[in-house]
Amino acid sequence: MKNRIMTHIVAGYPNMKECEERAIQFARSGIEFVEIQIPFSDPVADGPVIMKACEHSLKAGTKTKDCFNLMKRLSKRFKEEKLETKLLFMTYFNISHKYGLKKFCKDAKQVGAYGLIIPDIPIDEESHEGYLKECKANDLNPIQVISPITPDERLNKIGKVAKGFVYCVSRYGTTGAKSDLNPKLKTYLGKVRKYIDLPLAVGFGISNRAQINAVHKHAEIAVIGSALIESSSQQSINLFSVGFDVEEDF
Amino acid sequence: MKSLKKYLINKGGHFGIYGGRYVPEMLIPIMEEMEEAFYEAIKDKEFLKELDDLYKNYSGRPTPLYFCENLTKQLGGAKIYLKNEGLNHTGAHKINHCLGQALLAKKMGKKRLIAETGAGQHGLATATVAARFGLECTVYMGKRDYMRQRPNVFFMEQLGATVIPVEEGGQILRDAINAALKDLISNPEDTHYLLGTVCGPHPYPAMNTYFQKVVGEEVKKQLPVKPDYLVACTGGGSNAMGLFYDFFDDKSIKMIGVEAGGKGIKENKKKAQHAARFETGSVGVVEGFKSYFLQDEDGQIKETHSISAGLDYSGIGPQLAYLKDMKRIQFTYATDVKVLEAYKVLAKTEGIIGAMESCHAVAEVIKLAPTLPKSKTIVLNLSGRGDKDIFIVTKKLKDKKFQEFLTQHVHEK
Numbered sequence: 001m002k003n004r005i006m007t008h009i010v011a012g013y014p015n016m017k018e019c020e021e022r023a024i025q026f027a028r029s030g031i032e033f034v035e036i037q038i039p040f041s042d043p044v045a046d047g048p049v050i051m052k053a054c055e056h057s058l059k060a061g062t063k064t065k066d067c068f069n070l071m072k073r074l075s076k077r078f079k080e081e082k083l084e085t086k087l088l089f090m091t092y093f094n095i096s097h098k099y100g101l102k103k104f105c106k107d108a109k110q111v112g113a114y115g116l117i118i119p120d121i122p123i124d125e126e127s128h129e130g131y132l133k134e135c136k137a138n139d140l141n142p143i144q145v146i147s148p149i150t151p152d153e154r155l156n157k158i159g160k161v162a163k164g165f166v167y168c169v170s171r172y173g174t175t176g177a178k179s180d181l182n183p184k185l186k187t188y189l190g191k192v193r194k195y196i197d198l199p200l201a202v203g204f205g206i207s208n209r210a211q212i213n214a215v216h217k218h219a220e221i222a223v224i225g226s227a228l229i230e231s232s233s234q235q236s237i238n239l240f241s242v243g244f245d246v247e248e249d250f
Numbered sequence: 251m252k253s254l255k256k257y258l259i260n261k262g263g264h265f266g267i268y269g270g271r272y273v274p275e276m277l278i279p280i281m282e283e284m285e286e287a288f289y290e291a292i293k294d295k296e297f298l299k300e301l302d303d304l305y306k307n308y309s310g311r312p313t314p315l316y317f318c319e320n321l322t323k324q325l326g327g328a329k330i331y332l333k334n335e336g337l338n339h340t341g342a343h344k345i346n347h348c349l350g351q352a353l354l355a356k357k358m359g360k361k362r363l364i365a366e367t368g369a370g371q372h373g374l375a376t377a378t379v380a381a382r383f384g385l386e387c388t389v390y391m392g393k394r395d396y397m398r399q400r401p402n403v404f405f406m407e408q409l410g411a412t413v414i415p416v417e418e419g420g421q422i423l424r425d426a427i428n429a430a431l432k433d434l435i436s437n438p439e440d441t442h443y444l445l446g447t448v449c450g451p452h453p454y455p456a457m458n459t460y461f462q463k464v465v466g467e468e469v470k471k472q473l474p475v476k477p478d479y480l481v482a483c484t485g486g487g488s489n490a491m492g493l494f495y496d497f498f499d500d501k502s503i504k505m506i507g508v509e510a511g512g513k514g515i516k517e518n519k520k521k522a523q524h525a526a527r528f529e530t531g532s533v534g535v536v537e538g539f540k541s542y543f544l545q546d547e548d549g550q551i552k553e554t555h556s557i558s559a560g561l562d563y564s565g566i567g568p569q570l571a572y573l574k575d576m577k578r579i580q581f582t583y584a585t586d587v588k589v590l591e592a593y594k595v596l597a598k599t600e601g602i603i604g605a606m607e608s609c610h611a612v613a614e615v616i617k618l619a620p621t622l623p624k625s626k627t628i629v630l631n632l633s634g635r636g637d638k639d640i641f642i643v644t645k646k647l648k649d650k651k652f653q654e655f656l657t658q659h660v661h662e663k
Contacts, residue, residue: 041550042424042536044431045274051418064548093272093535098549119274120538128270128540147276149438154278169276173436 005212006033006201008090008225010050011067012057013039023074027085032221033201035117036074038067038091045092045119047173049226064099068111075112086114088143093121093129105134115141115164123161132161143167143201148188155195165199165221168192173204189218254498254578258491258569259460261289263452266575268568271451273538277431280438285453287358292460297353304349305464308382309339313465315472315629320599321619328478328622330615332602333469333493336635342605343465343489343633344375344446350461352379355442362386362441364433366426368395368485369560369607370402371634372446377411379444387411390429393421395559402638420521420553423485423563427537447486448567451538455567462492465631470496475627479618481506482631483610484581485525485560487567489633494579504580506618507570508610510556511583519546525554526583527566528574536564541571557586557642558606560634584613590646592616593636605634606642 007026009019023034039054039062046054071087078085089108096104096118108116121131123144135142141164146155148171158166168189171182182188189200202215203223215222263269263285271281291297305311314337318330335343355363363380364387367373373389380387389411396403396415403413419425427450434443448455448462469477480497482490484507497503512524522530527542534543536551544552544564556562573579584592589606592613597603604612611630619628636643644652 041419042428044428044537045276045435047432048418055418058550094543094545094549094551097535098532098545098547120272120535122271122273122275122278124278125270125272128264128267145275147274149279150275151279154275172276172438173432 003030003032004216004221005031006035006203006221006223007031007228008035008037008050008223010037010039010053010057010229011070012060012062013053013229014056015060016062016066016070020070020073024077027078027083028081031085033086033088033114035088035090035225036067036071038064038089038095040092040095042094043092047226049229053229064095068107071113072111087112088115088117089113090117093118101129101131101134105138105140109138109140113140115143117143117145117167119145123157135163141165145169146192148172148182148184152191152195155192159195159197162196162198165201166192166196167201167203167223168219169204170202170206171204185215186218255495258495258498259456261285263456265455265569265572267533268540268571269452269455270535270540270568271538272535272540273451274435276435276438277451277538280434281451281453283358284354284442287354288453288457291354291357297357301350301353304353305346309345309349310337311464312468312472313337315469318600321596324599325616325619327619327624328626328628329624330619331473331477331627331629332600333465333629333631334602335465335489335631335633336602336605336608340371340375340378341635341637342371342375343462343492343631344372345378346464346492347446347458347461347488348372348375348379348444351442351444351457352383352385355385355444356383358442360385360440360442362388362437363444364388364390364430364441365444365446366390366423366430367402367446368392368423368426368562369558369605370395370399370406370638371560371605373406373411373413374402374409376444376446377406377409380411381409388433389413390416390426390433392416392419392423392425395422395426395562398642399559399638401640422554423559424537424551424565431537447488448491448569449486449537449539449541449565455539455569458488459491459495459569462488463495465489465492466494466496469493469629473627473629476500477503477629478622478626479504479506479628480631481508481611481614481618481628483508483561483607483633484566484570485510485563485607486565487570489608489631490579491567491569493629493631498578505578506614507579507581508614509581509583510554510558510561510610511585511588512555512557514585515583517544517552521553521555522564523555524583525556525561525563527564528581529583531564533571539565539568541568542566557589557646558610560605560607561610582614584610588613590643593643602632603636604632605636606639608633
């Protein structure tokens with residue numbers, strides 16, 4: 001895979017057709033992972049850009065089912081074009097809970113999901129919800145999200161259940177809120193690697209090529225979310241073009 | 251189960267299938283730190299002594315338990331007692347958990363308090379304790395609540411707090427909670443989120459219940475007999491838990507929670523005309539806890555409506571969901587119209603102007619008392635006084651003279 005990057009779309013933003021096109025372009029430019037966010041009315045971990053995109057999508061009438069259909073079409077298209085990009089669902093636990101967790105995981109696998117990113121289902125609730133168990137039963141990677149204040153003991157616990165890769169939030173805050181990288185990134189990721197033997201993805205606040213390069217010095221995967229929500233397709237493609245290292249801010 | 255009381259403040263934070271701590275990883279260490287500090291504090295005699303002193307000398311506790319002789323006579327049924335939490339400093343029961351949490355925040359070395367508020371009562375109480383303890387304070391308030399509870403915004407600002415109107419979503423309480431959680435995620439080290447009800451991730455439901463239980467404990471001492479019924483309005487549920495808690499282990503005492511019936515139990519796909527979670531809600535996981543929520547078939551949270559900003563919330567505390575399932579608390583609702591009637595009745599018969607929230611409980615008591623024999627006793631929690639509702643009530647009751655005064659006042663230079 002030439003571009004060890006994970007990008008993000010909010011299903012139904014700015015509309016179903018355009019976000020689908022966007023995902024296809026991401027895949028064609030060799031992006032390794034694309035997160036498809038199923039919009040939720042109360043997205044606690046998201047900053048203003050993604051929050052507004054979710055609100056917009058829901059107002060336009062996006063249903064959970066539509067998001068599954070979107071992934072289904074994308075998976076089919078990727079297969080036809082022999083694109084290796086992997087798709088993930090990102091959402092909040094209530095969406096999967098209301099859908100029925102078992103069915104949610106089964107259907108996600110069926111439409112081609114590589115994994116799920118659900119930030120508000122911590123490992124501590126496993127005995128109550130069986131989220132990891134359902135992911136395992138359906139061969140989905142439950143992507144764990146960790147933060148700079150996650151203590152060692154917890155990293156150890158998370159390391160034991162993590163699969164696929166681990167999403168390391170680079171700093172405090174919600175998605176997209178600031179534009180600088182955490183200067184202590186190296187120390188932070190070093191600590192994470194003591195407990196977790198998986199590729200690390202670093203996200204939150206990444207918006208230009210220089211930052212992507214900086215992340216790639218310490219982590220396998222760079223995550224660009226909010227910055228792409230409002231940028232044009234061409235701007236995004238420029239950002240991902242390999243060898244493209246002009247520092248361009250969005 | 252041996253003691254329901256013990257279970258409802260258990261260290262694990264689960265109440266049957268409800269409760270829990272469904273928060274992003276970033277919040278986990280913060281919640282764990284708070285949990286540890288809280289369970290330590292309530293074993294610390296010094297902490298409890300200080301809290302007790304603040305309850306007494308700062309807030310004015312114990313609040314009176316008043317026998318509503320006129321109302322009892324007029325309704326001709328059960329004896330009605332009113333726990334007047336409106337006589338607390340800042341005008342409502344919210345000061346109880348604010349004092350507890352501020353003391354805890356101080357102990358944890360936090361420099362800043364943040365809070366969400368609906369009616370503004372919790373925000374006001376938070377701004378008050380922040381001033382008292384020398385802490386910085388930011389209060390989030392849905393834009394709509396900000397507009398309809400403007401007097402409380404003024405007072406919070408006078409107390410030195412920054413009040414931020416939240417423009418997202420339906421611009422009410424739940425949007426303010428979301429904004430406050432985001433602030434906490436961004437400032438995990440120096441900030442304590444003083445959540446204002448028995449909702450949210452563990453330890454909030456247990457902690458606020460603990461700090462509110464003083465209400466029922468006082469009632470037990472003040473009431474000459476054992477009560478037969480306890481009645482409280484339920485938004486998130488803090489005043490209900492406060493009144494009920496000390497009586498949970500006595501199964502002969504009936505408890506009634508009154509939700510906001512708004513314009514009646516009607517709703518479309520996006521918006522409910524009420525906030526009666528137990529009427530049309532279902533189990534969900536939102537804002538860090540599992541409980542009943544008003545939501546659509548996809549799990550999208552619905553907007554709500556109530557005449558009272560404090561009950562205008564799509565979720566309810568997890569302990570209450572558990573107690574409803576096990577039939578320990580019975581839930582009902584009161585519509586805006588009935589609440590306004592109750593407001594007038596209480597003012598004219600007893601000379602007490604209640605908060606719109608609390609008048610939901612009054613409305614239920616007016617319905618319930620005449621159906622019971624005179625030998626029975628009802629205690630209702632008047633969780634707040636009605637000063638803050640002056641503009642809403644003026645509008646609803648179409649008080650022309652006062653509206654003229656307001657218009658004049660605005661134009662005066």
